[in-house]
Amino acid sequence: MSNQYITNKEQLLSNLVGYVESRELIAEREKIGSDFSEDKGKNTAEIAKLHPKRLNLEVTEIFQETPSTKTFRVRSARGALPPFQAGQYINLFVNIDGVETARPYAISSCPTHRDYYDLTVK
Numbered sequence: 558m559s560n561q562y563i564t565n566k567e568q569l570l571s572n573l574v575g576y577v578e579s580r581e582l583i584a585e586r587e588k589i590g591s592d593f594s595e596d597k598g599k600n601t602a603e604i605a606k607l608h609p610k611r612l613n614l615e616v617t618e619i620f621q622e623t624p625s626t627k628t629f630r631v632r633s634a635r636g637a638l639p640p641f642q643a644g645q646y647i648n649l650f651v652n653i654d655g656v657e658t659a660r661p662y663a664i665s666s667c668p669t670h671r672d673y674y675d676l677t678v679k
Contacts (some may be wrong), residue, residue: 583593613633626679628665645663646664
């Protein structure tokens with residue numbers, strides 16, 4: 558590689574937003590000897606609380622919205638449910654007459670209500 562290429566590359570990188578600060582942070586971590594890997598288990602545990610693989614839910618109320626649409630309110634026996642964003646869906650696994658079935662359903666309740674999810678189905 559030519560020296561001009563290296564100089565141009567360094568100039569280009571130094572103009573990227575956040576690049577210089579990131580390099581400084583890496584240099585600082587190298588000085589104190591930490592790459593924050595000791596926090597890896599803590600982060601994984603926190604993520605698991607917010608996004609569990611499975612939830613046991615119980616239908617507590619059914620609302621007849623229209624002749625062909627119902628809203629099923631489901632709650633967890635463990636209390637508050639994980640947070641969600643508007644438009645997010647959950648995969649619902651049910652056993653109907655011995656047949657395991659899974660379907661995705663958008664959560665129709667307000668994201669600020671954490672004690673139940675509403676699932677509206679046509």
